[in-house]
Amino acid sequence: SLFFFLLTLFSRRFVEYFIPFATLFLALAMNEPLKSLGARIKEGAILKAKEFRLAMIVACLAIASLAVFNFYQVHTIVKNTQSITEYKEVCEWLKGNVKPEEIVFNTQWDHPTKLYFWGCQNTQFIVKIDPTSFYLMEPEKYQTWLSFDDKNFEFENIDVVYRKIKNELHASFILINLSDSPNLVRFINDNPLAGDYFETVYAQKEFYIYKIK
16 A cells, blocks of 8 residues: 555556555554454443543544545535536537648647547547557657646747647647646747747637647
8 A cells, every 4th residue: 555655646546546455454454453442342441431532532523624624625626627518619619620630739638538528529639538548659749749738848939839739740730728738828829929830710718729820
């Protein structure tokens, strides 16, 4: 369980393995102490102890506090999560304006799955579903795509950005969600030379679509 906990610190996906192994470890580690506790409860010794009652109250309060905290976190995440319906208009635009042979450069790997729901099955994206398979099949393109991740974005020359997307990734359009890639959106929108390379063809709510010239 410690091994998967350390992996979880690097990638949240490993939490799916950490939780069951941590539960198994806890069950094995607490087996003997719980047996001893059960025997003492049967004898009636612990029930008379004020310390035990206080410990139980503290434990119940701790569990209740964790439950409230988790509920608040889940509520906040759900409240701030982008609605799936916002992808409907984007998909309609893509279906009406992007040819089947044209490639859309998407900065987030999970965009195609949400757009697929609204009927964009025939739209070609740089990466779909799993970026790991993209890396295994085309490692050089994957590294180019990864350089546009908002955490890695360090470009200063718009001509370099244009050549990487147009020539290396062979994309005809760029699809960006402002909340996911604010640096790239600002880089294009605030650059006075951007009009020579990109044309803003869609700008609704959080989404921007640029046509590459």
